[in-house]
Amino acid sequence: MPRRVVITAFSILSPLGSSPDTIMDNFKKGNAPFEISPIDDDILICPVKNFNLKDHIGRFKHARYLERGAQFCVASAVDTVKNADLQDDTLAKAGLFIGSGPSLDFGEELSYLNPDNPDLSKLKALWMLKYLSNTAASVISRLTGIHGDNATIGTACSATLQAIGEAFRKIKDGYLDLAFAGGGSSRFSYSGIMAYKKAQAFFVVKKGRDNNYSPFDTSRQGFVAGEGGAFILLEELEHAKKRGAEIHAEICGFNASISGHSMTAPDPEGKYEEATVRSAINDAGLMPSDVDVVSTHGTGTPLNDDMEAELIDRVYGDHKPFILALKSWIGHLTPACGAVELALCIILMKHKYLPEIRHLTNPCHKSLNFVQNGINYPPNTVLLENFGFGGQNSAIVIKPWTE
């Protein structure tokens, strides 16, 4: 019998909050904390308020090597381990799969490293740890006692969904019985903001118009950065049952690919993006007509949303699943978007609710079933897709738990 993989714990730190109740309250009241960046008043951001790493991990001296995104990663991992309530020997065998971007928090280090006028005395001895992508993994293992198979995956905005997919496959294929997967990100530092501003990927605030971030709207013109982190605990079904774990959802299928089209833009034809979505549905043993909710990548960039809308139309045809764009609520969490959006999907499935795509008034595609008003609806099969810079594609299928 094939091994089934379920989600038995999760935690989220998002602009909408960290508890499911607060998040649902914000969805229903239409609250999303978008604001002007204190660094650049051309730019909107969607921050997590009052985040303090110490509230999650207590005192830990090597936190000095964690940039803010890695702090969200570590905090949400530690919270998930607490929620999981596992014995130490079980935890030691658990896997750890993290999606991570490079740190874009180029701080004082860069000025000290100017070869024409270096000031090496001000550099930390191990300043490079802030820029190594597996620093968060190292900290998480030390704090929690997770010691199993692990990987830190750096596939841009597809990274955390791929980390979750890798964990899913390791469990499904029998290499692990349980694994933690997720990540964190923040791009609000000066260098983080300038990275995407120079790439012209950002929504730019302009005077004399509504500055609403509206994925899939004809007026959309770039993404708004969010921040936060999320982790889930994936577990083989029988393992979960044996220890009487609460089951939040089932992961049924996953796939990933690389487009080889452009360094940043998606392939307008969406060839490999579409193949990924179809393969994930196939991996779950389902048909496109079984999917009733699609949680889109929906960044609000002109190119992504056009490609994605066409892709959805081709894959699902007349079936017309509900279309969500969770980034309209939390912004784009770049490498962490997959984990955070998956955690939101779990919460929405449990609360049987689909939130509207905020500010969507003139959809860019006429025949898709965009959710334009929040509705009470019990999702049966959710497909979550993410597409990243470099042509990174990933899609996952989750269902509410039933025998």
Next chain:
Amino acid sequence: MDILQTIQEELAELLDIEKEEITPDAYMVRDLDAESIDLLELAVAINASFGIDVNDDEIFLRLLREFLEEAKDAGKDAGDFLEEKYRFLTRERIDDMLNDLQGGPVLKVNDLISYVSWKLENK
């Protein structure tokens, strides 16, 4: 500049502990859980705060056990040998250390202060 106070502040930040825990008599590793990477950072911080060129091997007594072997092999008195190697430590402190080797790493906060004062005097 108050050397103890500066080192206390640096250690409090580096080790994420309260300043009050950092007494001159506290052992760096046994009491304050300093690890090798913390000592690396501390050397950088002391370098910058006091404007001295810190030798990591000296200030952290890294070669202490090798020196003891060396003294033994050469048939020399351990105390005399260490006194020569660690000019910043008093003979009294060296004798204390020699009686304390079984307990683990002997380095104390006060040894760091002795090193910094000695360096400042001999600048």
